[in-house]
Amino acid sequence: MTSSDDKIEQAAASIRQAYETGEACAPVRELIGETDLDAAYAVQEINTKHWLDAGRRPVGRKIGLTSKVVQTQLGVDQPDYGMLYADMDVGDGEEVAHGRVIQPRVEAEVVFVMGDDLDEEQLTTADVMNAIDYAVAGIEIVGSRVADWNIRITDTIADNASSGLFVLGQEPKLISEFDMRLCGMVMERKGEPVSVGAGAACLGSPINAALWLARVMAKVGRPLMRGDIVLSGALGPMVPVSPGDVVEARINGLGSVRAVFAPEG
Amino acid sequence: MSNLGNLAEIVDEAARNATAVPQLTIDAPDLTPDDGYAIQAMAMARRLSRGERRVGMKMGLTSRAKMIQVNVEEVIWGRLTDGMRVEEGGFASMADYVHPRVEPEIAFLMGAPLSGNVSAVEAMNAVEAVAPAMEIIDSRYKDFKFTWADVVADNCSSSGFVIGNWCAPDTDIANAGMVMEIDGQARQIGSSAAILGHPVRSLVAAARMVAQWGESLEPGYIVMAGGATAAEPLAAGMSVRNNVQGLGAVSFQVEA
Numbered sequence: 001m002t003s004s005d006d007k008i009e010q011a012a013a014s015i016r017q018a019y020e021t022g023e024a025c026a027p028v029r030e031l032i033g034e035t036d037l038d039a040a041y042a043v044q045e046i047n048t049k050h051w052l053d054a055g056r057r058p059v060g061r062k063i064g065l066t067s068k069v070v071q072t073q074l075g076v077d078q079p080d081y082g083m084l085y086a087d088m089d090v091g092d093g094e095e096v097a098h099g100r101v102i103q104p105r106v107e108a109e110v111v112f113v114m115g116d117d118l119d120e121e122q123l124t125t126a127d128v129m130n131a132i133d134y135a136v137a138g139i140e141i142v143g144s145r146v147a148d149w150n151i152r153i154t155d156t157i158a159d160n161a162s163s164g165l166f167v168l169g170q171e172p173k174l175i176s177e178f179d180m181r182l183c184g185m186v187m188e189r190k191g192e193p194v195s196v197g198a199g200a201a202c203l204g205s206p207i208n209a210a211l212w213l214a215r216v217m218a219k220v221g222r223p224l225m226r227g228d229i230v231l232s233g234a235l236g237p238m239v240p241v242s243p244g245d246v247v248e249a250r251i252n253g254l255g256s257v258r259a260v261f262a263p264e265g
Numbered sequence: 266m267s268n269l270g271n272l273a274e275i276v277d278e279a280a281r282n283a284t285a286v287p288q289l290t291i292d293a294p295d296l297t298p299d300d301g302y303a304i305q306a307m308a309m310a311r312r313l314s315r316g317e318r319r320v321g322m323k324m325g326l327t328s329r330a331k332m333i334q335v336n337v338e339e340v341i342w343g344r345l346t347d348g349m350r351v352e353e354g355g356f357a358s359m360a361d362y363v364h365p366r367v368e369p370e371i372a373f374l375m376g377a378p379l380s381g382n383v384s385a386v387e388a389m390n391a392v393e394a395v396a397p398a399m400e401i402i403d404s405r406y407k408d409f410k411f412t413w414a415d416v417v418a419d420n421c422s423s424s425g426f427v428i429g430n431w432c433a434p435d436t437d438i439a440n441a442g443m444v445m446e447i448d449g450q451a452r453q454i455g456s457s458a459a460i461l462g463h464p465v466r467s468l469v470a471a472a473r474m475v476a477q478w479g480e481s482l483e484p485g486y487i488v489m490a491g492g493a494t495a496a497e498p499l500a501a502g503m504s505v506r507n508n509v510q511g512l513g514a515v516s517f518q519v520e521a
Contacts (some may be wrong), residue, residue, distance in 0.1 A: 148324075154467040162490070179511075181442075182442040182443075182444065182511075183442050184438070184443070184455075184456030185442070185458075185460070186439045186458035187441050192329070193458060193459065196456040196458055196493075197454055197455060197456060198442030198443060198444060198454050198455060198510070199442060199456040200442070200444045236455075236456075251440075252437070252440040252441065252442060252456070252510060264481050
């Protein structure tokens with residue numbers, strides 16, 4: 001084992017420990033550097049294998065860093081992705097226990113559910129649209145295992161793209177039934193609008209994000225498959241949440257969805 | 266009163282000559298927002314005496330984020346004249362402004378008079394049409410800095426507006442996505458829901474606020490509901506377009 005492999009293993013162990021203990025860890029860029037995306041995905045992959053071996057059921061992917069503003073903040077020109085597992089699914093309006101996600105924040109997204117496999121590497125927008133079974137509004141509850149969200153690109157990739165939990169809306173729509181680029185989004189916390197946006201905020205359109213993901217996943221040998229859930233990326237700014245918060249997101253044409261956070265104690 | 270009249274002349278001349286002036290509250294620190302509205306009314310009378318025609322009103326600071334940003338506690342309103350209209354697809358000239366910015370908006374066209382405390386249903390029943398729109402805001406104060414009283418006196422920074430195609434009044438405007446592009450690049454992305462949670466709330470507030478000054482939203486008036494996103498600075502040569510879900514697009518060019 002080379003020393004860089006060793007550091008990748010250490011980074012993976014550090015993140016896993018944060019998951020298990022609920023105590024955030026130091027940025028892993030201290031081990032793997034700030035720019036080596038391959039090393040960061042190698043960290044993520046070690047933990048993916050660990051969790052698959054442990055019996056977690058993979059159910060799809062999340063796409064992160066889909067906003068130009070966030071990409072600029074992190075000094076990157078592409079999104080990133082992480083794995084979704086069945087145990088991350090929270091029902092619409094179902095209470096999320098306090099402490100289940102470290103440093104939780106929420107964002108509203110268009111969620112696609114795949115109706116076909118996308119296992120060809122050379123994919124088109126049409127392939128992706130053809131393969132989508134339906135779309136729903138979603139709230140992603142992101143979290144960071146890195147203390148104080150002190151992340152650079154390699155930290156978040158290594159940390160499974162800062163994924164936490166997700167809530168799916170229950171008004172499935174065909175993608176022909178709403179305007180994916182111009183759909184308005186408003187997210188309220190305790191009735192107060194805290195994040196607004198539109199489909200275009202996600203790489204110009206959530207479909208563009210899904211195409212990017214489908215191509216990358218086919219290339220790395222974990223293609224999107226029928227039934228996979230794709231959280232396509234935030235339509236507006238991410239917002240921190242506290243115990244007792246109730247968050248509702250509405251995406252025009254896709255209905256609404258709620259994330260409820262248990263009060264403290 | 267003559268003092269307020271002098272202040273009205275200052276802001277009116279600043280707007281007419283497109284030159285920045287110091288904040289009124291530097292020399293008159295006790296000015297209240299109500300004084301600001303009195304100054305605004307007098308400055309507007311000067312504009313109308315030069316032959317401009319009143320065509321409606323605008324609402325400002327319609328998002329809580331903006332109220333906090335400029336330390337003002339409620340929505341504000343200003344008066345629109347035909348001289349502020351920029352033709353859809355036409356040109357706005359930098360020479361007419363001090364340091365103009367543009368905001369994506371929704372506009373209402375009134376079909377019936379509306380004034381006082383009204384419900385959202387009464388407000389919508391008075392609307393003849395809705396349209397995608399943009400407002401050019403331009404504070405006449407140096408560095409775009411002002412107090413609540415200052416900005417109200419300065420007609421709430423209103424200086425230009427452009428209106429797209431009028432759509433049926435029952436068009437869904439609750440949560441319409443908006444993408445404002447400059448030279449084809451998306452620069453501001455938001456939703457009409459940013460306007461007080463629903464643009465009709467802005468119209469309800471407009472009816473209430475004009476009534477306090479003895480006015481009514483008259484048939485044919487345009488009511489600009491307020492910015493849905495942060496404003497973008499304008500510069501000569503820009504092509505600006507606002508695309509609104511379900512309402513279409515509105516655009517203009519900026520010339521020197």
